[in-house]
Amino acid sequence: xxxxxxxxxxxxxxxxxxxxxxxxxxxxxxxxxxxxxxxxxxxxxxxxxxxxxxxxxxxxxxxxxxxxxxxxxxxxxxxxxxxxxxxxxxxxxxxxxxxxxxxxxxxxxxxxxxxx
Amino acid sequence: xxxxxxxxxxxxxxxxxxxxxxxxxxxxxxxxxxxxxxxxxxxxxxxxxxxxxxxxxxxxxxxxxxxxxxxxxxxxxxxxxxxxxxxxxxxxxxxxxxxxxxxxxxxxxxxxxxx
Numbered sequence: 001x002x003x004x005x006x007x008x009x010x011x012x013x014x015x016x017x018x019x020x021x022x023x024x025x026x027x028x029x030x031x032x033x034x035x036x037x038x039x040x041x042x043x044x045x046x047x048x049x050x051x052x053x054x055x056x057x058x059x060x061x062x063x064x065x066x067x068x069x070x071x072x073x074x075x076x077x078x079x080x081x082x083x084x085x086x087x088x089x090x091x092x093x094x095x096x097x098x099x100x101x102x103x104x105x106x107x108x109x110x111x112x113x114x115x116x
Numbered sequence: 117x118x119x120x121x122x123x124x125x126x127x128x129x130x131x132x133x134x135x136x137x138x139x140x141x142x143x144x145x146x147x148x149x150x151x152x153x154x155x156x157x158x159x160x161x162x163x164x165x166x167x168x169x170x171x172x173x174x175x176x177x178x179x180x181x182x183x184x185x186x187x188x189x190x191x192x193x194x195x196x197x198x199x200x201x202x203x204x205x206x207x208x209x210x211x212x213x214x215x216x217x218x219x220x221x222x223x224x225x226x227x228x229x230x231x
Binding site: 032034038041042043044046049091093095097104105107109110 | 149158159160161163166205207211217218219221222223224226
C-alpha cells in the first residue's frame with residue numbers, strides 16, 4: 001500500500017536554530033501534501049497545503065516565514081521550522097493525497113519536535 | 117465553513133463488547149466524504165472507514181461499521197467485538213468533494229478497551 005516516510009521521528013534543537021522535516025511518498029505521486037500540527041490529546045490542526053511546483057497555502061494564523069514548506073517534486077515535501085522557539089515544540093504530521101488510491105490520504109508517522 | 121464535532125472526549129468499552137462513537141458535522145454541501153481515523157499510541161494515523169455522502173448504504177469494514185444519517189448530519193462509528201488493539205484516539209473527518217481536498221477533523225474521542 002501507499003507509504004509516506006517522515007523523518008526525523010524525533011528531534012531536539014536549541015532555541016534559535018532551524019529544523020527541517022521531510023516527507024517522502026515511497027510508491028506514489030503526492031500531488032498535494034498537507035502539514036499538520038498536533039498538541040497532546042488534541043486534534044490535528046492544518047498548517048498548510050502544498051501542491052507540487054507551487055507555493056504553499058497557509059492557514060490563517062500560521063506564519064509563512066517561520067514554517068517554510070517546499071514541495072519541489074511529486075515525492076518529496078519538506079517543512080522547515082525557522083528560528084525555533086520552545087512554543088514551537090509539538091508533533092508535526094504530513095499527509096499526502098494519493099489520487100490513485102481509494103484510501104485517498106496517506107499519513108506520515110509524525111515528528112516530535114522539542115525546542116530547548 | 118465545515119465543522120466536525122465529536123462530543124465524547126473519552127469512551128471506554130469492555131473487551132468483546134460493542135461501542136459507538138458519535139460524530140456530527142455541519143455543511144451546506146450535498147456531496148462529500150466522511151472518514152474515521154484511528155491514532156494509536158504510536159501516533160500513526162490509520163484510516164478505519166470511509167463513507168461517500170451520495171451512497172445511502174452504510175460503510176462496513178469487518179468489525180467497524182458506520183451509521184450515516186445525512187439529514188441529521190450524523191456519522192457514528194460502531195466497533196463490534198472490541199479488542200485491546202482498538203484502544204486509540206479516534207477522529208472523525210470531513211472532506212468536500214467539490215471545494216478542495218483538505219480534511220476537517222473533529223476533536224477526537226479517546227477509546228479505552230478494558231480487559
